[in-house]
Amino acid sequence: YTAINEAIGFALASESCGLTDELLCQLACQVLRNSSPASLIRGWRFMIIALRLLEPSRSLVLALSKYFQRQHAESSIGLNQRHIELALRECNILLTGAIKWKQSAKELIASDVRVRLQVIKEMYCSESMPIRIYCANGLGLKVDVRAFTSFRDLLDDVDGAALQLVRDSDQKGAFAHIEGISAPASGTPRWDGMAFFPRSTECDNLVDSYVWEPLAWEDDVHWWRWQWAVLLASRNRLSHGSIQLEIRSYISAQFDYFQAKDALRLELLFWQLYGSLVDGELGTTDPEALGYVCALAAYAKTTRRMYESTVKEQLKIAESNLPRALFRRYIQRSISRTPTVRAWLHRFHDSVKIVAASIATEFDSSEAINSIQLQEAFIHYVAMLPLGGAVTLPGIEKFSRKSINNDVSRIEDVHEHARLAINGNGLFVLSYNTTCFPGRYHEVSTIHLGVVLHSQLKMIKSIRVTGPTKVSIETDRDQIEFECESPSVIYGAIVAHCTAMIVHNGQFNRLNFSLDSLQFSHKFPFLPPPPRPPPLFGPTGEPLKISRNEGMDWSSSDLIDLQTVATILGQELP
Secondary structure (H helix, E strand, O other): OHHHHHHHHHHHHOHHHOHHHHHHHHHHHHHOOOOOHHHHHHHHHHHHHHHHHOOOOHHHHHHHHHHHHHHOOHHHHHHHHHHHHHHHHHHHHHHHHHOOOOOOHHHHOOOHHHHHHHHHOOOOOOOOEEEEEEOOOOOEEEEEEOOOOOHHHHHHHHHHHHHHHHHHOOOOOHHHHOOOOOOOOOOOOOOOOEEEEEEEOOOOOOOOHHHHOOEOOOOOOOOHHHHHHHHHHHHHOOOOOEEEEEEEEOOOOOOOOOOOOOHHHHHHHHHHHHHHHHOOOOOOOOHHHHHHHHHHHHHHHOHHHHHHOOHHHHHHHHHOOOOHHHHHHHHHOOOOOOHHHHHHHHHHHHHHHHHHHHHHHHHHHOOOOOHHHHHHHHHHHHOOOOOOOOEEOOOEEEEEEEEEEOOEEEEEEEEEEEEEEEEOOEEEEEEEEEEOOOOOOOOOOEEEEEEEEEEOHHHEEEEEEEOOOEEEEEEOOEEEEEEOOOHHHHHHHHHHHHHHHHHHHOOOOOOOHHHHHHHHHHHOOOOOOOOOOOOOEOOOOOEOOOOHHHOOOEOOOOOOOOOEEEEEEOOOOO
16 A cells, blocks of 8 residues: 555645546546456445545546446446445544544545535435335335435334334333343344345336346345336336335245244234235135134234134134135125035134133233234244245246156146245145136136145255246256246245255255144143144145135235235325
């Protein structure tokens, strides 16, 4: 750094000769041309130090702004703004402590206001835009987003609001009733296990395909995709459209590394899985299993109300938590109930009564039980279901499967529309077949779920992405090929999920239902032994088809991915 210090000193001494502007121009050309992200960050740090020590002339500020706009593509503008922000924060601490000149310090250090307004704001407007975030539990909050707002900044605001709600709620002090749980500190990052998928619903023609790629928590290289979506919304002043921030969780089915002490993350998982239950994504119609999980959901949502209700009211509340399709079939159409439907309801009600009686006994003996424990029990039991905790990946088309048997390959199944789901049980290929059933209620279509392929994660031998849309997955027994709009998302999801299985479980293992039931009962002694739901696959891995007679009835709308959706309006709200 000796040569750099000599150059800066020479420029300061020769300021009247215009060498300051010349030096800054040379720095901009040499330092900011490197395409390496790490080098670019260091370049911006050095550039900010130079701008702080060597105050540029007004004409040079305008020239630098035009240079930044011309030199960098639109996709990297937000990235450079982020680097400027980080460099300003670091250099403010560095230079304040390093410069010891008392009289000339103000003259040597250019003001942050000048740098921000002239270099940053002229590149792109950094004025704040108020947006409203809607969470899965129906609550919402308003935050201010600027062009250089990062995911950490946004979710810190969400965390702060959620912590305030926890402190102000009826559950205040509930952390003290559970051993090993303490109230989380404000500002603690709670989202590092998530991946982010910003998308625009109204300006898809303006947003490039890279907006759909996952955004890592600490990945500053990709943070600007969020800024780019906000920028498009503010530019076009969307009046009816919205930007959605999907928070998807690549988690193995056991949820082992989601500790109960993290109450906010626990609540996020609860609402994710509750939405999956209501949308019918758990893949079971077993009345005992659904009675168990619906009773847990009802108690977790309205603990005091369920406890103080009569048995008949408790059954009604539990029924309201059934998957929508099953609620329409078994509850709403009470006039046309067949003996089979009545038998199903009887078994469902018996399961709800057993859970309610066990929890009521716990309430009568102690007041320690609370909604946090019930949410945790709900999450652990849902993880035992075949498709519990599954990540449903984007829709796929032109799906084909080849079975490998004695070096002979033949196409067994071809489906026009299918979907992938992945959890600790393995990789599932789900098909949706539409059939018409005209009748009294004028149903035009019913979508049935069929498991075309189930493969344990350890059986996956290779994943290949060829071209912009084609994906090939080879297992020990099968080879499947399909096309999709975002193959990189599917590839990343499978790789990330397999990595999580290795890191957190040590090895690939299918769930042992008996062992899980034992652990579940021991972990939650206030609950009865859970029923064992019917699996979606046989003992050797062959898929089991689900027929309409077994009660699986899907709405005609597409299934919703397992996610928590925060809708961000692209307009100023009152």
